[in-house]
Amino acid sequence: MINNQAPAAPPVRDAAPPVQGSAAGRFVIGLLLLAFAGVTGLFGPLLVMASDNCFEGEARTICSVGGQQIVGNLPVAAAFVAALLTVVGMGSRGSVGRCCLLAAPCLLALAWVVSLAIAGA
Known part of the structure; x- marks a missing residue:
């Protein structure tokens, strides 16, 4: 006797969800960038x-x-703008x-x- 009433297996999906950066990863990268900005500014x-x-x-x-x-002024200005960009980047998805x-x-x-x-020139 063949059972035609057996439940079908769920379909296999090939599409994986997109990989998103974690908040912890953005935080660590942001701290490294803020340190780099501090070194540049100092x-x-x-x-x-x-x-x-x-x-x-x-x-x-x-x-x-x-x-x-x-x-004298370019590294300080770049460090300030980079710190602002880093804070915005850490807070935005x-x-x-x-x-x-x-x-x-x-x-x-x-x-x-x-x-x-x-x-140097």
Whole structure:
């Protein structure tokens, strides 16, 4: 005797739910970015000391007043903006939070690259 009344097996679904970042992960990444912003804001302006060996008439960018102001102020401004982006990224979910958490280290790295380029050239 064949039982045609047997319950059917539930269908197998291939679509997995999308992976979302956890709040703890955003918090840890945010703390690391805030530490990086703090280091940038505290130690980045010290690159102005590269102008100590400047003499009158030197053509290097760090020997000009404008170059020294850029090297002194850019890391502080970048650290402030990156800290704001990090806090927004830690508090937001979705694409806005991810974009803020990705933009913060890019901004800090750009500030370091520009400051080091001016101080070293």
